Amino acid sequence: MARVPAQQRRQDFIEAAVRVIAEVGIDGATTRKIAEAADAPLATLHYCFHTKEQLFFSVFEHMSVDILEGQTEALGGHGDLAVAAARIVRTTLEWSTQHPNYSRVQFDLLLWGLRRESKDEQWAERVYGVFTDPYVRILRESVGPNDDPALVEPLARVVLSIIDGLTLQWVSNPDTVRLQGDVELAATMISTYVSASRGAAQSVAAQARAAAS
Structure with missing residues (x-):
């Protein structure tokens, strides 16, 4: 039997975990069932992922990479924060409809992370960082001359909430x-909100110029 590269095997386990959770729910998704679904030894799963938490966290990492892979340029607003934010929403929801199992399972996994007893109390918070961090980067790169850079991080969080x-x-x-x-x-x-922010910033700038003259 040909040896499967570790990276490919990890991906096999991620996809198997999503299928198993979609079929039997989070409680029934034992590592043994996931290994069987991946047609791999249980020991190999534990070699690739030392804990179930690591495996489930990797599901979110895969989602984030797959959504954004090769799309950074397309997602950029080229100096328009509102355009970039809207594109993130459109692109992510398009991916979600094309991957229904991932879309369903992510809510099971997040609630599991919030409920379980774990030493990693920031697990769910780190999950959100997997998505908000690249969104913040894309939005920051898309800030135009009339945009408020301070709006980037809260806008990224609101965009994720909408998604x-x-x-x-x-x-x-x-x-x-x-x-x-x-x-x-x-x-x-989103466009209306960003435009209102621009208008407020321009008004403040105009008042400052008038006071200085």
């Missing part, structure tokens, strides 16, 4: 046409 809410709604009722309409509404809301 989570729309994903959960779609998982509950997979009406893709309705989802597309809601995504465009969210993009309009």
